[in-house]
Each structure stands twice: as C-alpha cells, then as structure tokens.
Amino acid sequence: xxxxxxxxxxxxxxxxxxxxxxxxxxxxxxxxxxxxxxxxxxxxxxxxxxxxxxxxxxxxxxxxxxxxxxxxxxxxxxxxxxxxxxxxxxxxxxxxxxxxxxxxxxxxxxxxxxxxx
Amino acid sequence: xxxxxxxxxxxxxxxxxxxxxxxxxxxxxxxxxxxxxxxxxxxxxxxxxxxxxxxxxxxxxxxxxxxxxxxxxxxxxxxxxxxxxxxxxxxxxxxxxxxxxxxxxxxxxxxxx
Numbered sequence: 001x002x003x004x005x006x007x008x009x010x011x012x013x014x015x016x017x018x019x020x021x022x023x024x025x026x027x028x029x030x031x032x033x034x035x036x037x038x039x040x041x042x043x044x045x046x047x048x049x050x051x052x053x054x055x056x057x058x059x060x061x062x063x064x065x066x067x068x069x070x071x072x073x074x075x076x077x078x079x080x081x082x083x084x085x086x087x088x089x090x091x092x093x094x095x096x097x098x099x100x101x102x103x104x105x106x107x108x109x110x111x112x113x114x115x116x117x
Numbered sequence: 118x119x120x121x122x123x124x125x126x127x128x129x130x131x132x133x134x135x136x137x138x139x140x141x142x143x144x145x146x147x148x149x150x151x152x153x154x155x156x157x158x159x160x161x162x163x164x165x166x167x168x169x170x171x172x173x174x175x176x177x178x179x180x181x182x183x184x185x186x187x188x189x190x191x192x193x194x195x196x197x198x199x200x201x202x203x204x205x206x207x208x209x210x211x212x213x214x215x216x217x218x219x220x221x222x223x224x225x226x227x228x229x230x
Contacts, residue, residue: 033217035220042223043220048217090160104149104151105151106161106218108162110159
C-alpha cells in the first residue's frame with residue numbers, strides 16, 4: 001500500500017547542531033509539505049514543494065530549508081537548531097492538478113517529535 | 118487576526134448528544150474547505166470536504182456560509198470514538214492546482230460515557 005513515512009520518529013539534539021528530518025511518500029504525489037505543530041498555534045506551514053526542484057517558503061520558514069531532488073522525498077533541514085524549534089513536525093503530500101477536494105486532500109506522515117536542548 | 122479561527126474548546130458532551138463546531142475564515146477568496154480530525158499525538162486525517170450546498174456523511178454534516186465566512190460541523194449521536202480534535206482547513210491559494218492549506222488550531226471534543 002502507498003504510504004508516507006517520516007524518520008526519525010523522535011529526536012533529541014543540542015542547540016546549534018544541524019538536523020535533518022526525512023519524509024518519504026510512495027503515492028507519486030507531486031505536492032509535499034512540511035508543518036510544525038505547537039500548542040496554541042495549530043499546524044503552521046514551513047516549506048512546500050509542487051514538484052522536483054521546486055521549493056517554496058511557508059509562514060514559518062526561518063531557520064529551515066528543504067530540497068526536492070526526486071518525487072518521493074522532501075527532507076527538512078534545521079541549519080542550526082534552536083530551542084524554539086522544539087516541536088512536532090508533520091510531513092504531508094497531495095496530488096497535483098486542477099482544484100478539487102480529492103486532489104487537495106493532504107495525507108500526513110506520523111510525525112517527528114523534536115526536542116532541542 | 119488569524120486566517121482561520123476556531124473555538125479551542127474543549128467541548129465535553131455525553132454519548133448520544135449532538136454537537137456543533139464553527140470556524141471562521143478571513144480571506145473571502147478562499148475556495149476550498151475541509152474538516153480534518155486529529156487524535157491525540159497522531160497525524161491529522163481528512164474527515165470530510167465542505168461543499169457550498171452542504172454535505173452529509175453518516176452522522177456528520179458540514180455547512181459553508183460564504184456570506185458570513187464560516188464553516189460548521191455537526192456531529193449527531195456522538196460516540197466515544199468521536200473524541201478528538203477537529204481541525205478546520207481552508208485553501209486560500211490563488212492558482213488552480215497550486216494550493217497550500219491553512220489549518221485552524223482545532224476544537225477539542227471529549228465525549229463522555
């Protein structure tokens with residue numbers, strides 16, 4: 001069955017370290033997204049991609065970067081981890097194409113819990 | 118003002134009760150609307166899309182009021198398994214086929230025996 005996976009599921013790191021969170025989907029979706037979820041803020045969009053070599057900044061992109069070298073993967077890198085980046089990170093994917101509920105439905109990975117000490 | 122606003126709750130209701138959540142959105146150009154469900158410490162999952170004419174899926178009914186810019190979700194005959202956080206989701210993108218969803222902070226529902 002097609003799916004979307006994230007790794008690691010849990011990560012503890014120290015401030016200043018570079019961290020990369022992996023996201024892999026087997027639906028062959030063109031669209032991929034990274035969110036962070038914190039109490040009181042809900043899901044906030046970090047970066048997103050509409051296809052290979054396409055990346056776009058979301059509302060909370062500072063301190064994060066992504067690259068899209070193939071359809072299946074969109075790794076998220078924290079260049080120099082900060083305590084404010086302690087959060088739960090969700091990756092999601094959706095079909096591309098014309099507007100429509102089916103194509104817009106986002107399928108989420110299980111999340112990565114990141115703690116920055 | 119947040120682009121998508123929800124009452125965080127919690128809504129505590131007994132089994133069998135009917136409960137309704139509202140959500141307001143600020144961008145009048147928004148074109149697509151959804152309700153997602155998120156269980157504790159799990160990923161969000163699509164519950165249902167919201168269409169202009171309103172739509173129903175079993176015990177769940179979604180309504181859209183474009184004039185007042187709000188969306189509602191009605192749950193009838195609540196079950197214990199309905200306990201979760203319900204996320205209101207709006208697409209405020211401008212280009213067909215290229216859209217990013219905006220999520221509300223969620224409304225927590227606790228159904229009690």
